[in-house]
Every structure is written in C-alpha cells, then in structure tokens.
Ligand SMILES: Cc1cc2nc3c(=O)[nH]c(=O)nc-3n(C[C@H](O)[C@H](O)[C@H](O)COP(=O)(O)OP(=O)(O)OC[C@H]3O[C@@H](n4cnc5c(N)ncnc54)[C@H](O)[C@@H]3O)c2cc1C
C-alpha cells in the first residue's frame with residue numbers, strides 16, 4: 001500500500017481473482033469501495049453497523065462484514081464477492097429451494113455459506129446454525145434458506161465427503 | 164460512510180506503534196489504537212468518536228501470538244474471538260468469546276478490542292477477571308506486565324499511549340470446572356440481560372458478571388455470600404444481590420427489576436451446575 005498523504009492511500013486489492021488498484025480515503029469501508037469504486041454492487045448495505053450480514057464477502061476465504069472493514073486493511077488479501085462465484089453448489093441450492101423473497105439478503109447469506117463450505121467442509125448441524133446466525137433476512141425466508149444450506153452439506157454426504 | 168477523514172498507520176513493531184502514538188498525540192491528532200476496528204468504524208460512522216489517526220496493531224507479531232509457554236497461556240491482543248474459540252486453549256474463554264456478537268463479526272473482533280471497548284458488556288473480560296489474568300502492556304517506558312485487577316476497574320485504565328500487547332493466563336486456571344450463562348432478551352445473538360462466568364476452585368465458587376451493571380465486574384463480597392454454606396441458596400443469593408457494585412442496568416435489553424429476576428435465577432443455575440461437578 002502506498003500513501004499519497006496519510007489519510008488517502010493507493011491500495012492494491014485482489015478481487016475475484018483480478019488485481020485492482022484504488023485510491024481511497026483511509027476512513028473508507030471496503031463495502032463502499034467495492035460498490036462505488038469497483039461497481040461490485042452484489043454486496044449490499046443494510047445496517048452498515050455489523051448487524052445484518054447483507055454486506056458479507058470472503059476475505060482470504062473467511063466471511064467478513066465489509067461494512068466493518070476499512071479498505072486499507074484489505075491490502076494484499078484475497079477478496080471474493082458474489083460476482084466472483086459462478087454456479088457453485090451453494091448458489092444452485094438457493095435457487096432450487098427458492099431461498100429468498102426480495103433477494104436483498106441473498107448475496108450475504110450465500111457468501112457466508114460459501115465461507116462455511118471452505119472453512120468447515122464437514123460442518124455439522126450446530127456449526128451451520130451458529131454461522132447462519134450472522135445474517136438476517138427481513139422477508140423471513142429462514143425455512144427455505146436453512147433447507148438450501150442443508151442440501152449443500154447433504155449433497156456432500158452423498159458424495160461421501162461429509163459426516 | 165465515516166463522515167470525516169483520519170490517517171491510517173500499520174506499524175510492524177511495538178516500538179514503532181508507541182512512537183507513532185506519541186508523535187501523533189503531540190500533533191493533536193487524537194490517535195486511537197486500532198485492532199478489529201469494529202467499534203471504531205461503527206462509532207465513527209455515528210460521529211460519536213473523531214480520531215484524527217488510527218494505528219493498526221495487527222501487523223505486530225507479538226499481538227498475534229496464541230501459544231502455551233511453560234505454564235502460561237499467551238494470547239496476543241489482536242487474536243480474533245473466532246480464532247480463539249476455534250483453537251480453544253482455554254474453554255471458559257472460548258465460551259465467552261463465542262457468545263459475543265455473531266460468527267462473522269467474531270472473525271474481526273479481537274480479544275484486546277473487546278477488553279478495551281466502550282460498550283457496557285465486554286464479555287471476554289469475565290474469564291480473565293476470574294483467572295487473575297496478567298496484561299502485557301506497551302508504552303513509552305517499555306513493556307510492563309501487571310495483573311488485570313490493577314488495570315481493569317469498570318473499564319481498562321491505561322496511561323496515555325499504552326496498549327495491550329498480550330494477555331497471560333496461568334495453566335492452573337485453564338481446565339477448572341466452569342459454568343457460563345449468557346441470557347438474552349430473545350434469540351441466540353445480541354447483548355446480554357445477564358452474563359455470568361464462574362469457576363469452581365478449591366471447593367469455592369468464583370463468579371464474574373456482565374450485563375448486570377454498566378460494566379463487567381467480579382466482587383469478593385458477592386462470592387463470599389454465594390459460598391456461605393451456613394445459609395440456604397435463596398438467602399445466599401439475596402445477600403449476594405445486596406453487594407452489587409452499582410445500580411442494575413436499565414436499557415432496551417431489560418429493566419432493572421427484570422434483570423434482578425434473571426440474575427437471581429442465573430446465580431442459582433451457576434451454583435447448581437458447579438456443585439454437581
Ligand atoms: C455486531 C456487533 C455485535 C457486538 N456484540 C457484542 C456482544 O454481544 N458482547 C460484547 O461484549 N461485545 C459486543 N460487541 C462489541 C465489540 O466486542 C467491541 O466493540 C470491541 O471493542 C470490538 O473489538 P475490536 O477489536 O473490533 O476493537 P476496535 O474497534 O479496534 O477498538 C475498540 C477500542 O479498543 C481500543 N483498543 C483496541 N485494541 C486495543 C489494544 N490492544 N490495547 C489498547 N486499546 C485497544 C481502541 O483504541 C478502541 O478504543 C459487538 C460489536 C459488533 C460490531
């Protein structure tokens with residue numbers, strides 16, 4: 001990261017496999033940069049306060065609330081947004097189970113679930129429950145979301161990779 | 164969006180961090196040490212703090228240690244709460260960490276940030292108060308190691324420019340029988356009505372609380388009352404409640420009367436759990 005002056009920085013980001021360079025205020029959140037500098041509007045601003053999970057992305061494969069991270073902190077890290085996923089099992093399971101109504105929370109839920117698959121490929125029911133608590137769906141599609149996530153992990157059971 | 168600018172620094176050594184703080188302070192920049200940044204970002208967005216500069220501690224190797232060294236567990240101040248629970252070197256602390264915020268937020272919230280934060284709860288402090296944790300603190304005079312009881316009284320009280328580098332816990336405390344209850348108004352995520360952490364040590368119960376008053380605390384008087392075996396449990400709890408260090412918290416999570424009701428039940432739960440173990 002190079003510094004123009006101490007409150008503005010040129011930051012090199014690895015986003016969805018591509019190197020991107022942005023010039024940002026040090027006080028800018030990653031959520032803002034992704035949406036307004038890079039046009040990646042899949043991460044949604046909800047509460048902007050760390051409560052709802054709509055802005056969830058993966059940072060080095062771990063789910064992070066992008067409203068709780070400064071862009072300058074993401075220097076050198078691998079960032080994945082919903083735009084970086086292509087037909088994953090998680091996306092398919094959400095579509096097949098119609099795990100959304102308005103869809104605003106969906107990218108956040110999918111990114112969290114994708115992170116869970118990467119960090120705990122053999123997650124049990126309790127781990128799934130704990131991780132899903134990080135996201136809120138104001139349309140209350142919880143039943144369908146839970147079914148979608150369960151499908152993802154059961155699919156892996158059938159392939160003998162899980163449980 | 165944070166409505167003002169601040170400068171951002173990420174020193175890679177303890178000395179650089181201390182020197183930077185001193186320098187920025189002398190320039191009138193009201194610097195803040197920055198760890199997970201979750202409280203700084205959310206408070207700054209609401210304009211309730213206005214640091215002119217933040218000093219990110221996460222690149223300092225000593226702040227990221229998580230290791231058993233001889234008879235001491237060492238936890239770097241920048242270790243995240245989810246990393247702490249995952250590694251599980253101190254089960255009571257893992258339980259407390261796992262109760263804070265939610266899993267994704269815990270990927271960012273650090274142990275040092277939770278201890279040093281401004282919100283009432285700071286639940287990760289409770290196991291450290293019970294285990295007489297030691298704080299490794301850096302400042303302009305170098306490094307000092309001191310008991311948590313010397314620097315944590317209602318809140319962390321450090322001299323200007325000091326920061327927590329590490330927390331040390333004696334091995335003897337790590338595997339003691341414990342009880343941990345976090346009771347919320349509703350659901351599994353959110354701030355507590357009452358959080359109670361307890362150990363059983365030498366046939367006595369030792370307790371610490373969050374959500375009860377406006378700060379986390381441990382009280383010798385409360386523990387003495389709860390351990391008074393000459394009294395029935397209900398009387399011990401009544402006596403213990405008389406020793407609360409401040410008025411019961413009154414906020415959106417619950418009224419003082421409701422909190423007192425939940426607190427009494429939680430004390431009974433803790434005593435029953437630990438007497439059975
Ligand atoms: C969504 C959400 C839910 C939450 N729920 C809970 C909850 O249920 N229970 C609970 O206890 N807390 C909860 N919190 C609060 C959170 O744990 C605290 O705000 C904590 O301070 C955040 O840690 P951080 O590492 O992000 O701190 P930062 O934002 O980096 O810093 C917070 C403060 O601590 C200071 N600081 C940080 N590290 C150090 C250090 N090593 N030495 C000295 N000073 C330091 C900073 O200068 C700043 O003043 C929640 C927070 C969020 C965002």
Ligand code: FES
Pocket residue numbers: 044045046047048049050051052053054055056065066067068
């Ligand atoms: S917008 Fe980030 S958690 Fe709600």
Ligand code: FES
Pocket residue numbers: 099100101102103104105106136137138139140141
């Ligand atoms: S589908 Fe509308 S918020 Fe979840």
